Amino acid sequence: MLSNFRSVRSYSTNITPDQETGIGRWSDAQFVRALHRGIGRNGEDLYPAFPYTAYALLLTDDVLAIRAYLSTLQPVTSPNADNTLVFPFNQRYVLRAWKLLFMPTRQWEPSAAHDAAWNRGSYLAEALAHCGDCHTPRNLMFATKSSRKYAGAVVDGWKAYNITSDSETGIGAWSDAEIEQYLSSGHAPAHGSAGGGMGEAIDLSLRHLSSEDIAALTRYLSTIPAQRSELAAHIDHHPATLKGATA
Numbered sequence: 001m002l003s004n005f006r007s008v009r010s011y012s013t014n015i016t017p018d019q020e021t022g023i024g025r026w027s028d029a030q031f032v033r034a035l036h037r038g039i040g041r042n043g044e045d046l047y048p049a050f051p052y053t054a055y056a057l058l059l060t061d062d063v064l065a066i067r068a069y070l071s072t073l074q075p076v077t078s079p080n081a082d083n084t085l086v087f088p089f090n091q092r093y094v095l096r097a098w099k100l101l102f103m104p105t106r107q108w109e110p111s112a113a114h115d116a117a118w119n120r121g122s123y124l125a126e127a128l129a130h131c132g133d134c135h136t137p138r139n140l141m142f143a144t145k146s147s148r149k150y151a152g153a154v155v156d157g158w159k160a161y162n163i164t165s166d167s168e169t170g171i172g173a174w175s176d177a178e179i180e181q182y183l184s185s186g187h188a189p190a191h192g193s194a195g196g197g198m199g200e201a202i203d204l205s206l207r208h209l210s211s212e213d214i215a216a217l218t219r220y221l222s223t224i225p226a227q228r229s230e231l232a233a234h235i236d237h238h239p240a241t242l243k244g245a246t247a
């Protein structure tokens with residue numbers, strides 16, 4: 001049984017402005033449609049390893065800002081490899097039905113019940129940094145289980161730990177400063193170094209966030225309802241050992 005579509009071989013595509021092999025000829029509308037609805041330039045449904053269930057939440061202005069940035073990158077000629085979709089995702093109607101069931105139907109909206117920092121953290125975690133894509137367990141249909149938000153899952157053979165505020169199986173015992181240090185640098189005293197997908201997330205993206213954004217993320221995380229998890233909590237016996245390629 002296929003338990004996690006991220007472990008299926010899928011190739012990410014060339015998003016440089018190259019005219020032939022990149023997205024140089026895409027219109028802005030096609031780019032927005034890809035991120036918001038998981039649809040490729042020629043109308044094809046894209047495989048959900050591209051985290052469009054999170055990107056669907058992005059505000060359109062932010063998608064256009066990403067597009068504007070990408071279009072200033074150096075074009076690279078590099079043809080895309082063919083994705084071999086595995087059953088049942090190779091059946092077009094399955095992807096369509098899956099999207100109808102699991103795609104958010106609206107963009108992210110601020111909550112009036114919370115302050116600006118919480119809302120910023122919520123937008124970063126849910127839409128841009130898609131923490132739940134790895135940290136929320138999936139159901140048999142490969143969709144994240146909202147009732148188990150951030151309770152931990154296994155991704156590409158790595159444990160993406162419980163990041164709710166449960167003090168035994170989650171990160172409830174971490175101080176805010178420890179969480180902030182971990183998210184911005186991939187290291188926190190007594191918690192070791194981030195490896196696997198987390199190492200990449202920090203190295204390629206989170207370490208570029210401002211300290212206000214890191215604090216906002218941490219604040220938002222602290223308000224996620226605590227969940228106990230079946231995954232053993234992370235106890236690092238060799239905190240000095242580097243586990244993966246991170247900064």
Ligand code: HEC
Binds near residue numbers: 155160170182194206
């Ligand atoms: C691509 C998958 C992926 C994404 C996206 C991701 N994480 Fe992780 N995360 C992991 C993995 C895997 C680990 C375990 C790393 C290790 O063992 O070194 C981890 C570890 C962590 C830890 C340490 C937990 C512990 O008990 O040691 C925290 C905190 C964390 N992630 C928070 C976040 C937040 C917040 C986000 C979003 C901003 C996020 N992660 C996005 C995969 C991911």
